[in-house]
Amino acid sequence: MRTVANHAIDRRSFIGGSDARIIMGDDPDKLTRLWREKRGEALPLDLSDDLIVQLGTITEDLNRTWYERTSGHTVEDVQRKVRHPIHKWMGATLDGRVQQTGAVYEAKFMLPWNFSEEAAADKHMAQLQHNMWVISARSAVLSIITGGGKWVEIIVHADPLYQHLLLTAEKKFWRCVQTGETPHLFGIETPRPRLEAIKVVDMATSNSWAELAVTYLRTRGAHGDHELAKADLKKLVPEDAREAIGHGIKAKRSKSGAISFEALSSEASHASIQ
Numbered sequence: 001m002r003t004v005a006n007h008a009i010d011r012r013s014f015i016g017g018s019d020a021r022i023i024m025g026d027d028p029d030k031l032t033r034l035w036r037e038k039r040g041e042a043l044p045l046d047l048s049d050d051l052i053v054q055l056g057t058i059t060e061d062l063n064r065t066w067y068e069r070t071s072g073h074t075v076e077d078v079q080r081k082v083r084h085p086i087h088k089w090m091g092a093t094l095d096g097r098v099q100q101t102g103a104v105y106e107a108k109f110m111l112p113w114n115f116s117e118e119a120a121a122d123k124h125m126a127q128l129q130h131n132m133w134v135i136s137a138r139s140a141v142l143s144i145i146t147g148g149g150k151w152v153e154i155i156v157h158a159d160p161l162y163q164h165l166l167l168t169a170e171k172k173f174w175r176c177v178q179t180g181e182t183p184h185l186f187g188i189e190t191p192r193p194r195l196e197a198i199k200v201v202d203m204a205t206s207n208s209w210a211e212l213a214v215t216y217l218r219t220r221g222a223h224g225d226h227e228l229a230k231a232d233l234k235k236l237v238p239e240d241a242r243e244a245i246g247h248g249i250k251a252k253r254s255k256s257g258a259i260s261f262e263a264l265s266s267e268a269s270h271a272s273i274q
Contacts, residue, residue, distance in 0.1 A: 012038050014083065014091035015170050017127035017134075023173050024126040024166060028185055031173075038177040056109035059145050063107035064096060066151055067143040074099040084134045087167075089174050092134045103155075104131045104140035112148030120144055121154050129166055132158045234259045 015023070015038075022030045036042040047053040064075050075096035084090035096105035106128060110120060121128075121142065128140040142154040169186045176183040203209040237244045237251050237259055244251040245264070253259050 011044065012040055014089050015130075015174060017092050017130045020126040020130035020166060020170065021124070023169050023186070026185060031183055031185060035173070035176060035183050039180070052109065052111070055147075056107075059109050060095065060107050063109075063143050063145050063151075064105070066145070067105070067107075067141070067153065070151070071153065073101070075105050082135055090130070090134055090170065092131045094131065094135070097135070097137070098141055101139065102137055104128060104135065104137045106131070106140060106142050108142060108144045110144055110146050112146040112150065115146055115148075115150075117152060117154050120152070121156055125156070125162065126166060128156050129159060129162050130170075133163050133167070230261060233261065 019034060022034050025031070033042060033045075037044055064078070067073070068075060076099045077094055077097040080094045080097075082092050082094065094104065095107045097103065098105050106124065108120070108124065124142060128142065132138070132140050138158050140156045140158075142152075142156060144152045144154065146152070172186065173183050175181070233249075233251060237253065242253055248264055250262050250264050251259050252262070
C-alpha cells in the first residue's frame with residue numbers, strides 16, 4: 001500500500017497536469033511552494049480538509065458514469081500514470097481516456113455561482129493541454145458537475161501555440177528545480193481557449209439584443225449599398241490622380257495606392273481643384 005510520503009516522493013520526479021496550472025498561473029507564492037515541493041524542501045499541502053477538493057474526489061466515479069451514459073462513450077485508463085516519451089520530467093495521472101476518440105478525459109466539480117464554460121475551460125486549460133501533450137492526444141473532454149445539479153461537457157482541442165508556451169514555461173521551471181534557482185512567474189499571456197460550439201441560445205428575452213437587432217436590420221441594406229458604391233467609386237479614380245473631389249466627397253490615394261473616402265462640407269465640395 002502506497003503511503004502519503006511515497007506519493008509525495010513520486011510526484012517530485014515529474015511535472016504533472018495540476019502543476020502546469022500553477023506554472024502558467026499568476027500566484028508567485030504558489031509557484032515558489034511548488035518549486036520547494038519538487039526539491040523535497042516542503043511537503044505537498046494537505047487537502048483532506050478542503051471541501052471542494054473532496055467533493056471533486058467523491059464525485060469522480062459519478063461524473064465518469066454520467067459522461068459514459070450521456071455520451072455513449074467509454075472511459076478507459078482510469079488513474080493511469082504516464083510519462084512523456086521524450087521529456088521524462090513531464091507526466092500525468094489521467095482521470096481517463098475516451099476509448100472511441102482517444103481524447104483526454106478530465107472530471108471536475110465546480111461551484112454553480114458565476115459558472116461559465118469559457119471560465120471553466122480557461123481555468124483548466126493548462127492541465128488539459130499538458131495532459132494532451134504527454135499522451136499525444138488531439139482533444140480533451142472536460143466533464144463538469146456543478147453544485148447546482150448541472151452536468152456540462154466541454155471539448156477542448158490541442159493548441160500547438162499554447163503547448164509551445166506551456167513547454168517553454170515548464171522547461172524553465174524544471175531547470176530551476178534542478179539548479180536550485182528560485183523560479184519567477186513567466187508572464188506568458190496564453191491564447192484564449194478554443195471551444196467547440198455545441199449549443200443554441202435563445203436571445204428573445206434580451207432587451208439589448210432586441211435594440212441592436214432592429215438597428216442591424218434597418219441598416220443592412222444601406223450598408224450593402226454603401227460598400228458597393230465605394231467599390232465602384234474607386235474604379236472611377238484615375239490612376240494618376242492623388243485626389244478626386246466632387247459632389248460632396250473626396251477620394252484620397254495613399255503612398256501604397258490604397259484609396260480612402262471622406263465626406264466634405266458644402267463649401268469644400270464647391271471649391272476649385274488645384
